[in-house]
Every structure is written in C-alpha cells, then in structure tokens.
Amino acid sequence: MALYCNDTALDALLNWISSGGSTAHLRLGIWSSDPPAYINCTSTAFAVGLAAQGDVTFTGPTDSSISGRKITIDQTSDISARKATTMVATHVGLFSTNMLVFITKCSSRSLSTSDTLTVPAWSVHVLDPATST
Numbered sequence: 335m336a337l338y339c340n341d342t343a344l345d346a347l348l349n350w351i352s353s354g355g356s357t358a359h360l361r362l363g364i365w366s367s368d369p370p371a372y373i374n375c376t377s378t379a380f381a382v383g384l385a386a387q388g389d390v391t392f393t394g395p396t397d398s399s400i401s402g403r404k405i406t407i408d409q410t411s412d413i414s415a416r417k418a419t420t421m422v423a424t425h426v427g428l429f430s431t432n433m434l435v436f437i438t439k440c441s442s443r444s445l446s447t448s449d450t451l452t453v454p455a456w457s458v459h460v461l462d463p464a465t466s467t
Contacts, residue, residue, distance in 0.1 A: 337463040344403040344460045348395040351436055351458055352405050359431040362390045362410050364451060366421045368437060375429045382423045383413040383451045402462040406455050413451040420446045426453055
C-alpha cells in the first residue's frame with residue numbers, strides 16, 4: 335500500500351504551530367540555550383530577546399521544497415536584547431502563554447543590551463510519510 339497523508343492533515347499541524355493556541359499570545363524568543371520548560375522562556379537566565387506579542391507573522395502553509403508542507407515564520411525585526419551582561423544567542427523559537435511551541439538552534443551570536451536583533455525568516459517543514467529503510 336502506498337503511503338499518503340492529505341495536505342489538510344499536515345496543514346492542521348502547521349496551523350496549530352502558527353497559532354500557539356491563540357495568535358494574539360504567540361511570541362518569538364531568542365535564548366542562550368534550549369529553555370527546558372515554558373517557565374524559562376521569559377527568564378533573564380535564558381531569554382536574550384523577546385518579540386512583543388503580535389509581532390510574529392507567518393506565510394503558509396504552502397508546499398515544501400523538501401517534502402510535504404511548510405509554514406514560514408516571517409522576518410522579525412527590532413527585538414531589543416534583554417540582559418545587562420553579554421550573552422550568546424543559540425536558540426530561537428515560538429512560545430505562547432502556557433507552552434513551548436517550537437524551538438530550533440540558530441547561528442551563535444554574542445549580544446549586549448545595546449543590540450537590536452533581527453531574526454531572518456525561517457521555516458517549519460512537515461514531511462510527507464515515507465518508508466523507513
């Protein structure tokens with residue numbers, strides 16, 4: 335039997351990521367390491383920069399150039415660095431009022447409080463089913 339997943343099912347997952355339960359409460363975070371829990375998303379021990387609520391926009395879902403479907407998290411600009419001391423940004427992701435939604439690694443960059451951050455557009459891909467080898 336061939337493997338198949340309707341795009342509507344893949345889009346439902348991508349739409350859940352982009353809404354984070356409520357689009358008005360979804361935020362983009364930049365962290366010094368992978369935050370171990372939701373409570374750490376806004377902690378100055380982890381959070382290098384936080385986009386304001388409502389500043390995160392998406393394009394898609396659309397066909398992925400890899401396989402399946404994708405959403406693109408559009409470029410987010412003018413994020414102020416939060417710490418009084420220099421930190422290194424290593425992770426970027428999305429979180430809502432009560433959960434981590436999606437986290438990934440980013441290029442490392444040293445930051446201080448005078449820095450303004452721009453996160454370039456990035457994508458989340460959900461692949462079509464495939465047989466394992």
